[in-house]
Amino acid sequence: MLYYLFEYLDQFDFPGAGMFQFVTFRSAMAALVALIIAIFFGKNIIHKLQKKQIGETIRALDIEGQYSKAGTPTMGGVIIIISILVPILLFGKLENIYIILMIVSTIWLGVLGFIDDYIKVFKKDKDGLKGKFKIIAQIGLGLIVGVTMFLSPDIVSRENTEVRVNNVIEEVNYQENEIKSTKTTIPFVKNNNFDYRSLVSWMGDFADEAVWVVFVLVVIFIVTAVSNSANLTDGLDGLTSGTSGIIGVALGILAYVSGRVDFASYLNIMYIPGSDELMVFASAFVGATIGFLWYNSYPAQVFMGDTGSLAIGGIIGVFSILIHKELLLPILCGVFFVEALSVIIQRVYFKVTKKRYGFGKRVFKMAPLHHHFQKQGNAGIDALIQNPIIPITEPKIVVRFWLITIILAVFAVLTLKMR
Structure with a gap:
């Protein structure tokens, strides 16, 4: 306004x-x-x-x-x-x-x-x-x-279109017309769209x-x-x-x-x-x-x-x-995705092991991942990853x-x- x-x-x-x-x-x-x-x-x-x-x-x-x-x-x-x-x-x-x-x-x-x-x-x-x-x-x-x-x-x-000389980008030009595009930028790739x-x-x-x-x-x-x-x-x-x-x-x-x-x-x-x-x-x-x-x-x-x-x-x-x-x-958003992935891994592994052995096992001491670091290792929790043994403080x-x-x-x- x-x-x-x-x-x-x-x-x-x-x-x-x-x-x-x-x-x-x-x-x-x-x-x-x-x-x-x-x-x-x-x-x-x-x-x-x-x-x-x-x-x-x-x-x-x-x-x-x-x-x-x-x-x-x-x-x-x-x-x-x-x-x-x-x-x-x-x-x-x-x-x-x-x-x-x-x-x-x-x-x-x-x-x-x-x-x-x-x-x-x-x-x-x-x-x-x-x-x-x-x-x-x-x-x-x-x-x-x-x-x-x-x-x-x-x-x-x-x-964007590249103008190359001897495989070196000399300049980047753009189309004159504005268009609808379903392209997106790719990291690390030379042909970046x-x-x-x-x-x-x-x-x-x-x-x-x-x-x-x-x-x-x-x-x-x-x-x-x-x-x-x-x-x-x-x-x-x-x-x-x-x-x-x-x-x-x-x-x-x-x-x-x-x-x-x-x-x-x-x-x-x-x-x-x-x-x-x-x-x-x-x-x-x-x-x-x-x-x-x-x-x-x-x-x-x-x-x-x-x-x-x-x-x-x-x-x-x-x-x-x-x-x-x-x-x-x-x-x-690596932190967000790792947190979500830890939950997915934990649930899938628990269900698979429960179906196979009759009881569920865990990969992490607790999920999402931030809680894993708060739990003490080797304290009766059946998890594949026990480190860190000593809990890390929240801050x-x-x-x-x-x-x-x-x-x-x-x-x-x-x-x-x-x-």
């Missing part, structure tokens, strides 16, 4: 009004306002949650310090969502299709998580919303995003239509996978919020360079007109998650609950798809996961030139 106000005032040479035309300035303001909202208004929200006795129910995990978390207010993801949306409404270009899709994604999965938390807290059902309803809602969002990318005339790109069309090329004349069906299915899978992975990671104070803030910085950089033809040319990636506006959203996202960390760091005064974790994962997934960098997610686990995420985020950005 302020963007449009100052755009109007700029006609009258209003001092400073021209600054709002710069994405970098509005991004900085969005991050600052999001941080302020999360810290100052977040405190009031936490007090209201405490008054309504919206506390976390703690499972018996036999982990040191676990029971001290009982009664800590949950549903704090509301703080993150508000801290994202307010700066976007103030500083974003609200007619930008990328911003519209990000707002829809934030609200959609925020409401889904809120319903799940509401059932857990007020209905006293520890299982919350049934898994099938969560999946249906995530599939619905994937459909909305995928179909909109297909139908919207504003979501286009210019494909992968076209989903290659998966259906055998369909001949129908390939142009079929590729969008494949693309929508990919969008659904990514939104569901990343959203649930973030949800599984949310088990230690500050783990998901801190990790997400780091990922948000990397996504903001990727969005900015994808929306600037000069930077896109230098990195030899697709130029996506209008995607640089997503940097404003990424900045608000980073400000909101870091501001939430003010209260969520160890020992946490509030938990984000599914209200926050489902929304955060969905935001990251949709964001990466919009800038055609979804194949970077296994690197960028140390969280900080180490942050450091790993920083390394992965830097590496993910560098892969665009490591070909």
Whole structure:
């Protein structure tokens, strides 16, 4: 809203009004306002949650310090969502299709998580919303995003073509026409664009239509996978919020360079007109998650609950798809995916061994992976991996996961030139 106000005032040479035309300035303001909202208004929200006795129910995990978390207010993801949306409404270009899709994604999965938390807290059902309803809602969002990318005339790109001399890239040119594209950037590969069309090329004349069906299915899978992975990671104070803030910085950089033809040319990636506006959203996202960390760091005064974790994962997934960098997610969101993979491995191995031996065995002392490091090894738990023998304290686990995420985020950005 302020963007449009100052755009109007700029006609009258209003001092400073021209600054709002710069994405970098509005991004900085969005991050600052999001941080302020999360810290100052977040405190009031936490007090209201405490008054309504919206506390976390703690499972018996036999982990040191676990029971001290009982009664800590949950549903704090509301703080993150508000801290994202307010700066976007103030500083974003609200007619930008990328911003519209990000707002829809934030609200959609925020409401889904809120319903799940509401059932857990007020209905006293520890299982919350049934898994099938969560999946249906995530599939619905994937459909909305995928179909909109297909139908919207504003979501286009210019494909990059290389000019080589003696097998050395001399320059990168872009097509004059903006086109609909189902291509995405591949890390490490010289021919750096992968076209989903290659998966259906055998369909001949129908390939142009079929590729969008494949693309929508990919969008659904990514939104569901990343959203649930973030949800599984949310088990230690500050783990998901801190990790997400780091990922948000990397996504903001990727969005900015994808929306600037000069930077896109230098990195030899697709130029996506209008995607640089997503940097404003990424900045608000980073400000909101870091501001939430003010209260969520160890020992946490509030938990984000599914209200926050489902929304955060969905935001990251949709964001990466919009800038055609979804194949970077296994690197960028390495911590999320390893956490989810640990749960899958644990469950599959337990079921297989139970069927074969009559009793289930485990790979990890506990899953998700962060709890494995909290459990003592060789303490009567039948797990293939017993290290570390001595439990690691919660704050140390969280900080180490942050450091790993920083390394992965830097590496993910560098892969665009490591070909």
